[in-house]
Every structure is written in structure tokens, then in C-alpha cells.
Amino acid sequence: GQNIDQPTEMTATEGAIVQINCTYQTSGFNGLFWYQQHAGEAPTFLSYNVLDGLEEKGRFSSFLSRSKGYSYLLLKELQMKDSASYLCAVKDSNYQLIWGAGTKLIIKP
Amino acid sequence: ETGVTQTPRHLVMGMTNKKSLKCEQHLGHNAMYWYKQSAKKPLELMFVYSLEERVENNSVPSRFSPECPNSSHLFLHLHTLQPEDSALYLCASSHADRAGANVLTFGAGSRLTVL
Numbered sequence: 714g715q716n717i718d719q720p721t722e723m724t725a726t727e728g729a730i731v732q733i734n735c736t737y738q739t740s741g742f743n744g745l746f747w748y749q750q751h752a753g754e755a756p757t758f759l760s761y762n763v764l765d766g767l768e769e770k771g772r773f774s775s776f777l778s779r780s781k782g783y784s785y786l787l788l789k790e791l792q793m794k795d796s797a798s799y800l801c802a803v804k805d806s807n808y809q810l811i812w813g814a815g816t817k818l819i820i821k822p
Numbered sequence: 823e824t825g826v827t828q829t830p831r832h833l834v835m836g837m838t839n840k841k842s843l844k845c846e847q848h849l850g851h852n853a854m855y856w857y858k859q860s861a862k863k864p865l866e867l868m869f870v871y872s873l874e875e876r877v878e879n880n881s882v883p884s885r886f887s888p889e890c891p892n893s894s895h896l897f898l899h900l901h902t903l904q905p906e907d908s909a910l911y912l913c914a915s916s917h918a919d920r921a922g923a924n925v926l927t928f929g930a931g932s933r934l935t936v937l
Binding site: 717721746748753754755756757758761800802809810811812813814815 | 826864912930931
């Protein structure tokens with residue numbers, strides 16, 4: 714079966730750095746997405762990786778290793794507004810999106 | 823405003839009721855989706871209308887029926903639901919080609935409670 718694993722919940726301190734991991738086992742790979750979802754709001758697109766390496770976008774970076782079936786989302790200089798759920802999704806060989814259950818990130822002052 | 827609008831935002835219904843969820847996008851996208859989001863579970867794709875084709879998850883009960891009258895509007899008709907159908911129902915849209923969905927734009931969801 715196809716599976717995406719990410720931690721259920723993480724806690725970090727304002728101003729710090731946090732890394733949210735995502736491991737996947739899918740039938741094929743055609744890209745990996747990260748979305749952010751604040752409570753009661755729509756998920757919004759953060760990043761897309763299809764090649765190995767690090768993609769940086771401001772305070773957020775996303776890394777991919779296809780050989781290890783692994784990605785992480787790195788959030789720097791954490792702000793209270795970064796408290797949200799972070800969803801990892803992989804596009805498989807049939808171009809279908811397989812979703813993880815999401816990681817709830819709690820930022821403390 | 824995310825570009826995808828869902829109504830109603832909250833809905834409480836009895837098991838014998840019939841109701842509909844509505845979704846609207848004016849982003850020029852050619853694919854629209856219904857997802858079910860339950861606490862601590864992955865998003866579950868229910869239905870897709872893409873490139874004028876409808877694709878459905880065969881595990882979705884027949885008490886859910888979608889309707890897509892045009893590329894901007896999507897409905898989810900609900901009838902004789904069960905309490906386990908209580909969840910957040912998310913609509914999304916995207917540009918789609920033969921390689922599948924690209925970046926999804928989601929609505930804020932309709933929170934459904936079945937009593």
C-alpha cells in the first residue's frame with residue numbers, strides 16, 4: 714500500500730527553527746507538496762519538490778531525497794502565526810495525490 | 823479570500839435530511855475536487871471533475887453525490903447521512919493536464935455535523 718508518515722504534533726519556541734519530516738512509500742513519484750492549514754481555514758500551498766535538494770522560499774525551505782523517500786519542511790525564525798498544521802502530499806505514478814495526516818505545529822512564546 | 827468559496831461554512835443535519843454543499847471558483851481552473859478531512863486522518867479524495875471527466879473514489883458511499891454544472895461550480899448533494907460522515911468537506915480547484923493535478927487551491931471548507 715501507499716503511505717505517507719509525518720509526526721502528529723510538534724512544539725517549538727518563537728524565534729527558533731523547526732524541521733517537520735515526511736517519509737513516503739508510494740508507487741512511483743512525480744513530486745511532493747507541502748501545504749499549510751491554519752485552524753478553521755483552507756490549506757494553502759507552500760512548496761513543491763520534484764528534484765533532489767533544497768528549495769528555499771523566505772523563512773521556509775523544503776528538502777527532498779527521492780532515494781530515501783524523504784522530505785522535510787524547515788521553518789526558520791518562527792513566529793506565532795506559524796502555528797498551523799502542515800500537510801505533506803506525494804503525486805504517485807498515476808499522478809494521484811497521496812496525503813499524510815498532517816503535523817500540528819504549536820509555537821510557544 | 824482564497825479564490826475558492828464554499829457555502830455553507832457550517833451545517834448540522836439529521837440523518838433523514840437532504841442538503842447540498844456548494845463550491846465556486848473563478849480562477850480559470852479546469853479541475854475541481856471534493857475532499858473529506860477528518861481529525862488526524864489524511865485528506866480523502868471523494869470526487870474529481872477534470873478535463874470534462876468525472877473520477878470518483880469507489881469507497882465513497884452513494885449517499886454522497888456530486889454535481890458539476892460548469893467549470894466554475896461544484897456541488898455535493900447529501901442524503902441519509904450517518905454520524906460518521908461528520909467531518910470537514912473541502913473543495914479545491916487546479917489547472918490539470920494529462921499529468922494530473924498541479925497546485926491545489928482550497929476553499930475554507932464546510933463543517934458538517936450529522937446528528
